[in-house]
Amino acid sequence: MNAQQIEHLLQRYWDGETTIDEERQLRQFFSGDRVPQHLLRYKDLFVYEKFMQQDHLGDDFDERLLKQVEMPVVKAKSVSIFSRLAPIAKAAAAVAMLLALGNLAERTLLQDYHQMAVNDTIGQQITSPSVALGDDAESGELQVKDSLSRQLKTIEQQESIKK
């Protein structure tokens, strides 16, 4: 904005004819450092108006103040239910994970154990993988036992026939 425009705006300001937006332009212009010498006498008013508009405290004021003021009761209030339960939830999650891991490890070990048992006793793979991978470990074990005793019987029979 050039000096002539500002002078025109200024005249309308004194006469009470400017809009809110034009008044903002004036405050903006006079807060800058390119105010012509002959208009400097009016600068203070617009600087003052702008200064008075910033009449509230910064956002971080509360935080800084409350740090200096000991407020145990209010501090406790600010903790939400969620964050208060967080440690318990964490502990529960840890326990659940341990249980899950334990279960998985048990199944994996049992599976190896069954296959090993079968291989050691018989010397050959006799169980189908589906038996060892069965959901119910106990019924799997039973099936292994059954198939073992069946094999043993067959061997005994074969031996008695040979005799």
Added chain:
Amino acid sequence: MKEISFRDDILPLKDKLFRVALRITFDRAEAEDIVQETLIKVWNKREEWNSLESIEAYCITLTKNLAIDLREKMDARTEELTEQHDRTQDDANPYEELEQKERLMWVHRLMDELPDKQRKIMQMRDIEEKSYKEIAQALDITEEQVKINLFRARQKVKQGLLRLDAYERPTN
């Protein structure tokens, strides 16, 4: 009797107190320090809250007193600095800052000297950026009266600025 809560009843006064301090010191950082000091002092007196007639009036008085004390200290320093300034030209910055504050105070005094209605209208328009309609409604007058009063207020402030300029010019 209702229990007074620092967070709900006292802390929300901060912007009001800030404006009080700002109108005395004309320095944002100083005004902020004053509000902080006020609120800490009020907190330390929490045993007495219930015996006070109005906690708000108490806070405002405390802020005013702190701000006036500070300004008196600053005024004393200004004199010192002005004397120093005559001798050394190196450190011009604090001097300029103080001069800026003086200028804001001068304009504030000009506004303060306006008749009540004119001052209110000029404040609402030029600081709070309210429309003529809003001002008319708030003060229960016509928009035409708002315009006339605003015109008179601005003319008076303009005369004041010209007086200051005429006073300063010979010394420049």
